[in-house]
Every structure is written in structure tokens, then in C-alpha cells.
Amino acid sequence: MPPLLLPRLVEVAVDAPLPNPLTYALPERLEDIVTVGQRLLVPLGNRRVTGYVVGLDVESPPETELKEVIDLLDPLPLFSPELLGLFRFASRYYFVPLAEVIKTALPAGINVKTRAALRLSDAGRRECDRWRELEAARLAPSDPGEALGLLLRLEVEGSVEVARLLRAKPPTPKNLIERLKKSKLVVVTQEAPGARVKVKTEAGIRLACAADPEAVERMKKKAREQARLYAELVEHGALSSSQLRGRYRDPARLMRGLIKAGIAEASRLPVERDPFEIDLCPPPAPARLMPGQQDALAAIGAAIDARRFQPFLIEGVTGSGKTEIYLRAIEQALAAGRGAIVLAPEIALTPQLVSRFKSRFVNERVAVLHSGLGPGERHDQWWAIRRGDARIVIGARSAVFAPVSPLGVIVVDEEQEQAYKQDHGFAYNARDLALKRAQEEQAAVVLGSATPSLESARRGRDGDYGRIVLRERVESRPLAEVEVVDLRETAEADNARLRGLALEERVKERDRIAAERLLSERMQTALETTLERGEQSIILMNRRGVSSFFLCFDCGRRFVCPACDVSLVHHRARSSAADPNYGAPSPMGYLLCHYCGYHEPAPEVCPDCRGVRVFPFGTGTEQVELMLRARFPGARIMRLDSDVLTGRESWYQSLDRIHRREVDIIVGTQMVAKGHDLPGVTLAGVLLADLALDLPDFRAAERTFQLLTQVAGRAGRGDATGRVIVQTFRPEHYAIRHAVAQDFDGFYNEEAGRRERLHYPPFGRLANLRFAGLDGDLTRDAAKKIAGVARRLTRRGEFNEVRVLGPSPAPIGRIRGKWRWMMLVQAPTPQLLTEFLRPLLNAVNKVQLGRVDFFLDRDPLNML
């Protein structure tokens, strides 16, 4: 008997909730054309599902009946072997099925059905030009004819779907399209729907295809303004009403006149409104680099030229020239025939940043990937990168997966930003994956920040990263002066009055006093002066998530968990009945640690200073806005926070208004402090720095330091020296002291010591297991059940260094109706954490959690 010819086997990550890829047999017709990175249609149960080829010629798993692949879906692979290496790592590290990782990495629009559309070829464009020249010389035939008519239409509209042409009334004859195709005047492209839907149009006119020459002559003699407009129209082909505004007395009437005479046609013209296309005249490349920049670039360039994986951390204050280093490193990568990815936190993807890259690389196509893109636009950008047309990619976190190949350098700007972390589903951190990707691709990685994360700062100091410190600012511009206002008051009068009041009255009165005190004399005077000078101010009220924190207004005492050193959060007693979790109700409510569940009744008197002004305090940007409006009735005040901003449009509009000086005072959350050049702003005020300090998060001090440093970088970027005023109850706190002195090293040393003592990252690793459900009791029980499993696991010898904290309610106890619980796992190394999580997650899969959602957040950044 001849030996059986065995089929080729492939490993396929199927789009279904399965932990591991499956093995399929290839039918003979596909044997030689399937490669890693393509999509297949495969059978799964009685269904047919999409899968990604992740392995070729794998071994047959024992005792299973092999099924055969149904079809091949892509002519080209969608990802490279290097990217597959990254996907496999991410799947193991974050405990997410490989197919889900791949699905996240590929743009959602990739499956969009494309439609055939016509576009002008270069020859077609020349044909249009020629016709207009003839027209101008009055040599053109009166009717351009159907063919030329279509070309002229394409010139204005860019592209037209073939199906639309055939359906139109009267329809465009099919053979006409064929003829134009054959003569290479048009090209047929496959376009994703949605690519054009977002193009805004406005009213305008274009030259009529069949203008009567006699009418033109008549008009030229009779109406001088119309003739001027006509001449301009001949030159441009089409004009929008906004282009005419201000240059003609009554453009609308003139346009109507030309249309009525049959010389022009009404038309909708696209408005260039893509904010990334705005020409903002970014600064030209400096002729010379500062010495610090030069050394940095030499080191990065050496890694790029040697095709060597090497990470760098640039610690550089605002304005120290980090971007210039990024730009030159990319130049070097391009010169070596390789591409670049630049990651920026979403909110920093401003027109300024993008136009700076585009203007530097005029001969390159720069692809931009961010969440504001429609599926069609995303699809176009992605394919431009995949084809190699765009070698430079600027994007938010998902751009870490952009199919740039070969890759020379990845830049992660503001590497500490939380925006790099996806906080649902496949909860990856793009900065961390950038490092892994660069390793797979033998590329350089450049992390940059004025205030690096403790994680990166430590690796820079340990020598894992090439550390580059830029202390000098370009042109030696001074940083803004930071002044601190101490909000503590030991106003005995207040206390005496409060003591005399009944509890309920006392609460009301102290809230009123607190709000009043929030705008200190110094802050008011500074605002007034800035207003008088016609300059702009930013007022920051960094309020996020947690509604209230607990504070002694006399001595500034913080209330922290004795075990976890995170702020306790104040909760009002839910009812007069005893709470099963927290015991007898206290009229003042209770204070709760959201990491470990520790709780205590909220005190009526401060245990440190015996003052009675201890109470929860919460206020938002809205109240601050009202307060400022009352105090400065003439000022133009704008509020900028996520409630006000609904999308990219309003964000750019707001920035634009600030740039045009239509606003005097901007009130906002920390987003206003980030990554934008606002040259008119000379005063930045932080109303309550303690809000960041008191977040129930072990990174609260780090966040406070980052926020204050960013604010200081905001005021005084232009020529005017800025002023920064920080109000706080705790001026002696090290995060505030070092931020005021702009001393990152000083801050790092104190914070690192604290983290090491408590085994928080970067000294040890964390995973947050989250539970959410509509039924509060079920959710709590599910969390407790898993915590029980986890605690039993820690009794095994190999896991005795692992610590389990909680479960406890999440600081934001309820989101969209769902109760939230969390449980933390702490381990000294990432390897041990992975080994611990594996059996734990297996157990989670076996335990019936009912209708409770479970979600693993590894290396969590958002602890709320």
C-alpha cells in the first residue's frame, strides 16, 4: 500500500471564546498559498467562523478528528511574523485569547465591504486642465460632452461610486465608463463606505459644462463684477462661497447671476475641515542641537543603525526639545530604510503635534490613527501603512499594532499617561507592548516624559534603559514660578460658630465656608491682574470619579489605611440600619479602604488637632465656574471637562477659541493641562491640589506631582513669564514640595522608598480582578468566592510571597447600574504573578459566577 499523503495542517486562532488556537487541515487547492497572517473561513461546531493563521505545518493533536479549512479570505497576510510574536506574548501576559488580541490589533474597518469607485488619473487631471485652458482662450467647444463632463465632476468630488453613476437619472452609460477606463483617464478604486461620508461640504459654484459663449460675452460687457468672478472661476474650476466672502460685495447674488445665465452650476464643494490638515506653520528645524540633545540622538541613532533592540528614556522638562530628538531619530530610521511609530496619548493628538511631523517629513506620507477616525478613514490609513505607502505613523495606543515593516524606531511620548492603558477587555498598556514589539523587530524605543512613571524611571536608573536627562530648556526660557497657597485655617471664629450649631446645620455651614475659601485672596488678585492685562488664565479643578474625600480643614490631616497607605474614602451611611459589611451606622458615615476593606467610623473631631472642621468635601468644575462667574461678571469663562466635550469636534473648537483669545478664563479638569501650546495663558491656578493627592490610589502622589509639573509647564511657554498658583491644605507633602521645586529626582527618591516598603509597583507587580453585576449581593459573593480560591493558593509553597488584598467595593462603587468589587493580587515578579494567575483564572472559569462580569486588569493604572 502506498503511504497516505498527509494534509498540511495549520494552527488557527478562531474568532470564538476559546482559550487556545485550533488545528485544521488545508484542502489541496489551498496548500501552497496559505501563509501566517491570513484569514480563513473554518468550521466550528455547526457554524462557520473567521480565523487567523498563526502557525504552519503544526503537528496533529492526538485523538481529534481534523476538520478542513473552508476558504481563504485574504490574498495578503494582515500581520507579519514579528507582529504575531507580539500577539502571542500579549495573549499569554494578559490572559486574553489570541484571536481577541489579533482582533483588537487589526482595525475594525478591515471587514468593511468595499465598493468600486471612479477617480481621476493624472492623465484625466491633465485633460481637465487642458479643457479649461481652451475654455479660457475661448477655443473650447460649447459642450464638453458626456466624457469630459464626468471628468470635471470627478475633479470636484474626488471620487464617485460606480453604482451611483449607473443608478443616477439619467444614468451614466456603462460603455462610457469602460471607455474612460481604457483610455486611462480614470481609475477604479475600492473604497470603504464611510471614507467619504464625513467630508463636509458647503455651497459653491463650478463652471457649467455647456456654457453658451454668447452668454459669456454678454455678461463680460454688462457686469464687471460677474466677469471678475467668471475669470476666477475659469482659473480654479470651482469656488466655494467662503472663498468669495469678503472679496465681493454680494457673492451670493453674483453666484446666482452666473447660474441663471447658464455659465456656472450650483455645486456642493468639500470643505477642508480635517483638523490634522490645518497648516499651523510649526517652527522650522533648529540649525543646531543643544549638547544634551546631540548625545541622546547619537545613542539612539547608533541603535537604529545597528538594528539593535534598545530602549531609551528621555527625562526632559517641558520645552527641553524632546520632540526634536524624536524627529531626528525618525529621520535616521527612514534613512536606514525603516519606518517609525509615534505614540501619543489621545488627548495630545493635537493638530500642532501632527502638523509638526507632517511639515518636517514633506516627502513622506504620515498616517494618523486615532479614535476620531471613521471606519473608512481608519481602513484607508491602515492599508496605506500595510502597503508601505506611509512609513511614519502617529497614533493613540492602538497604533502600537500598526503594520509598519520594517520598523526602525517607536516613540512613546508622555509615556506615563493613563491613556496608553486600555481598561476593558484586552487591557494592554501600549507603552509596555511598544517595548515588546521593538524587541521582536530589533528596533529602538524612545520613551519620553517630563515626569516619567515610577516604573520607567526605575528601569532608567537601574540601567535597563539608556537614560537621557535634558535639564536645559531651548533658548533657556525660564519655567514658570510656582507659588503655594496654604489653605489651612485655624480660624477659631469659624470653629466656635460651628460648634454651636446642630449637626445638620453644621454640615451646611461648613460646606459654605469651604466653597468660599476655595478662591483665596492671592488667587483672586492674580486672576484680576491677568484679566486687566488681557491675558488668559487656566483654573484647574482636578475632580475625577470619587465624589468626596475626607479632610481636616484645620490641620490638613489625611485619613489613610494603616495597611495600604491609600486614602480612605468617605461614605455616608446608606440607612439607619446596621450595614452587614460595616457594622453599626455612624451619623458621620464611615471611612473605607478600597484596597483591603479596612473601615472605621468617620470622626467628628480631628484626632490630631481636635478641630471640628473634619468633613467630606466634594465640588466640581461646574460649581467653580459659577463661583468665578459671580466673582468676575465681565470675564469670558469657558468650562472644559469631559461632560462638556463630547467629541473631537468640540475639543478642537474649544482649543481654537482659546487660541483666538475669545476666552479669558478656562475652568477645567486636568485635561486642560496636557500637551497643548496655549501661548496666551500666563496664569495657571490649581484650586485644590489635595484632590489628586487624596484619590484612593497608591499612585496618588505620583499623579499629583505629574499634574502640578504639567501645569507649571503650561503657563509661560510663550514669551511672557507665567505664574502658577497651587492651593493646598498640605504644602509640606513631598509631592507638592518637589513639584514646586520642579525636582523629579527628589520626588522619585521619596516615592520609590514608600513603594518599596509597601511592595507596590515598580517594586512588585499588581493585578486587579474586577467584578461587576446588577445584583450587589451576588457580585460581592462572587468576589468573595474567588478571593477564597486565591487565599488557598497562597498557602502553596511556591506562592507564599503572593499577597491577596480584598475583596472590597471599588472606589467608584457603581457604574451604569452595576455594583463593582475588586480584589488585588500582589507578587514580587511578573513571572510569579503569571504563574499564580494561571490556576486562579482556571478556577474562575470553573466557578459559577452567575450574572457577574469578571475582568482581569493586569498592571492596572486606573484603580478607581
Ligand SMILES: [Zn+2]
Ligand atoms: Zn486636624
Ligand SMILES: [Zn+2]
Ligand atoms: Zn487597606
